[in-house]
Amino acid sequence: MGGIRQEIRRMSQQGPRIFCLAMVDAVERVSPGFVRVALRGHGLAAYGEVMPADAVKVLLHPDGRADVDEPQWDDDGTPTWPAPARSPLPRALTVRSFNPARLRLELDAMVHDGGLLRTWLDAAKPGAVVGVMGVRRDFYPGDGVTEHLLLADSSALPAVATIVESLPPGLPATVFLAVDHEEDKALLPARPGVEVHWVAGGSPSGRDSALTRAVRELARPVSPGGRVQAWIAAEAGVVRSLRRWALAEHGVAVEDLHATAYWKAGLDGAARDAADLARYQKELAAGGDPFDPGLRERVELEA
Secondary structure (H helix, E strand, C coil): CCCHHHHHHHHHHHCCCEEEEEEEEEEEEEECCEEEEEEECHHHHHCCCCCCCCEEEEEECCCCCCCCCCCEECCCCCEECCCHHHCCEEEEEEEEEEECCCCEEEEEEECCCCCHHHHHHHHCCCCCEEEEEEEECCCCCCCCCCEEEEEEEHHHHHHHHHHHHHCCCCCCEEEEEECCCHHHHHHCCCCCCEEEEEECCCCCCCCCCHHHHHHHHHCCCCCCCCCEEEEEEEEHHHHHHHHHHHHHCCCCCHHHEEEEEEECCCCCHHHHHHHHHHHHHHHHHCCCCCCCHHHHHHHHHCC
């Protein structure tokens, strides 16, 4: 029976591979904590099948202005920017939907105070041009799973929403979500069989967070003969704590667990990307499999 880790590895090997420019079609504030950005572009035709919790990286001008510079394209389709100081910077966003007929991609962005993404969101208008690359696969319902456990903070709310939407009606699932704004709760769709525990106080960090305490206190034991799949996405320290709990105390098998750090306390996006890249290159130099979710966990969750 295939688990989530095996299936994410398989899907990552198979693609799709997107690296293109796209035009902003719309920018909409869908809640106090989130903005939905719609992009259109011929290069998005490479997307193919959308999976729950998919993410792409938008490539933004380093000063946050609305348009990214036009690159030079190598023969193999790889873009290069002639002025290194003006090379765009990536920021990961969750795919909310994709219309292949219209080549229209909707992405949900969490609104932060300050930072490159916020500067760009404030400036972006229809017609602005950004780069898009990906796709990062982050979810698959493993074969034979009888229950899903989703543990996340606000940064992963859009991804959890897509996962909940994808579950068959009546399949048991328990969601623990730490939210920053009461109104953001409306972004999570209702689904038969899905039990949601909302954790107040915003997106936490560290191992003894309100989210971790709520999960420990309220998560139901695994049903006899059941098979639980756990999906964890939050701040790195929180994810480390919840991952240990799921494996050591809740009885989740490692092949049925996917843990990913959406952010790391004390580091902005640029600093975190640089640190992750250095660790990723070290893993590859040691013979690591770039498609292995376990390698990604080690890179993202290293203290």
